[in-house]
Amino acid sequence: MIYDVAVVGLGAMGSAVLQHAAERGLSVFGAEQYPPAHTLGASHGKSRMIRKAYFEDPAYVPLLRRAYDLWEQLERKSGRPVLRKTGVLIAGRPESAIVAGVRTSAELHGLSVETYDAAEIRRRFPMMRPLDDEIGVLEPDAGVLHPELAVTAQLEVAKSAGAVARFSTRVTSWDRAPGGAAFALRLDDGSEVRAKKLALCLGAWLDPAGLGLPVEIEVRRKVQAWFAPTGDAFAAGKCPAFLVDRAAFEEVLYGFPDFGDGVKAAFHTGGEVTTMATLDRIVAFEKDVAPIQRALDAWMPGAAARSRMASVCQYDMSRDEHFVIGLHPGDPGVVIAGGFSGHGFKFAQVVGEIVSEIVVDGATHHDIGFLSPARFAGIVR
Ligand SMILES: Cc1cc2nc3c(=O)[nH]c(=O)nc-3n(C[C@H](O)[C@H](O)[C@H](O)COP(=O)(O)OP(=O)(O)OC[C@H]3O[C@@H](n4cnc5c(N)ncnc54)[C@H](O)[C@@H]3O)c2cc1C
Known part of the structure; x- marks a missing residue:
């Protein structure tokens, strides 16, 4: 055949x-x-972020609109709950590329987002600790796919x-x-x-x-980590997923609320350049998890009380x-x-x-x- x-x-x-x-x-x-x-x-x-106000480039927005429709259709066809709308908060100083990029994309494509100053972030999401000069852009329609x-x-x-x-x-x-x-x-x-x-x-x-x-593709080693939080303030339904750009963090931090197996967080930027033949799949706590734990603890005290598990993954970066x-x-x-x-x-x-x-x-x-x-x-x- x-x-x-x-x-x-x-x-x-x-x-x-x-x-x-x-x-x-x-x-x-x-x-x-x-x-x-x-x-x-x-x-x-267990989690991948989905959002439409795309800071990476507004040209992706029409593709994302179609992706949302198709994910919903896939849920109906398969009977599997694949997408959960938790909202995503993108935080940092107003001039941060990710914060400015989300706002540009939302404006160009008429997407619904809400912008908060630090005091408003603290009022709406008391588990978060934005700095006074940080703002947050919440996209309520954004959420989490279960890969x-x-x-x-x-x-x-x-x-x-x-x-x-x-x-x-x-x-x-x-x-x-x-x-x-x-x-x-x-x-x-x-x-x-x-x-x-x-x-x-x-x-x-x-x-x-x-x-x-x-085409050139560079493979980067990435570590995703899960933490047991101190209480239920970080549970899905109370706490949105987030991306935070803060100079004091080693890299841009992102994370997901607790769906029952802890708060997950990782660094989006950075990562050791490697190859699939040499990728080190063993997690070393001090090198791989501790920096994520410190950043998560500064952003949401109590979210990273105890390390639960971590795993290695890879990004295939085009130029x-x-x-x-x-x-x-x-x-x-x-x-x-x-x-x-x-x-x-x-x-x-x-x-x-x-x-x-x-x-x-x-x-x-x-x-x-x-x-x-x-x-x-x-x-x-
Ligand atoms: C830690 C982490 C967090 C991420 N977070 C997000 C996020 O929040 N939101 C988001 O949108 N994206 C996110 N991404 C990116 C996203 O997950 C990837 O872009 C996507 O999963 C890539 O899918 P893929 O099918 O291209 O690659 P893969 O899932 O790696 O699939 C490639 C497949 O090809 C198979 N294969 C390769 N060679 C052969 C061969 N010769 N014969 C047979 N099979 C072969 C491999 O075994 C593999 O299964 C994240 C990625 C990582 C690593």
Whole structure:
């Protein structure tokens, strides 16, 4: 059999592509080197922030609007509660890039946000300790996605739509099969699969040089940590998720309220540069967790009373920190979805739609020119 499309990598993005391509009626094969919803990629850790007033670039806002719709549809189709609207507070001095960026994005796109001075933050969220010169921008519609549930839901809906997925099986190589009309993928179980198109959703395993892509991806080691708080003031429903830009912190701090397994926090910026072959997955408390605990304690005293657990994850950073989605500039049979630069999860559903449109039509109706893999070579497609 020759599949219409083979998806390599079934993390957040690949499982969404598998789902959307199957729902469009394509015959779809997916391969993943680890078990479903595993913890060795970037799509694990119980929480991922979703917000629309996007400080990274207002150009993402239309994609986020569509992502919200699609997450709701996924919840209905799968019966799994994937998204919880907790609100997200972005705090820092008014000139902070993230604070100013949220306000610009909200203004440009008419999004509903509320801006508070420090006194108002303390009044509304007494567990928080903003400095006098800090402000906060609350986006009430923002919230938290559950990554493992979301990936599971995407895989389940893909399967019901007819997709075939193989787990704990690595794709070791691929090339054009004789005749050139299809790709031949070799898997480490010794089998070979053929498909007309390839969607590469490899996360930090993407090797741009090996694929002849004019893209650089830097892998960064990230640690996410959970803490037992002193009381229930930090519970979801009382406390929003947050991002705080404060010079006294080592990096930009973000975190989530307690959903029952503690307050989770991590640094968004920074992180040791590494590779997937050398990534150190062992957490060292003093180096990895203590700085997060100190920052969280300064932002919300009592939230980080006791360290509960921590895990290592990775960001796949593109040079400009924007995603890399589109046709391979040298092969119109290959679609790339990578370089999600530590902020991709919330988009997975719309990425699934985009990649499946590109597979079928060679293009998408979404405005994603700014994410083209060709942009680094100065070629605009
Ligand atoms: C700590 C942390 C916090 C984050 N917080 C947020 C957040 O709050 N909000 C947000 O929107 N985003 C966030 N992100 C980013 C987001 O989680 C990622 O952008 C997203 O999960 C990337 O998904 P992916 O499918 O590209 O990568 P992955 O989930 O890593 O999937 C790639 C998959 O490809 C598989 N694979 C690779 N090579 C092969 C092969 N040869 N054969 C078979 N399978 C292969 C891998 O095993 C892996 O499962 C965060 C990331 C981290 C690490």
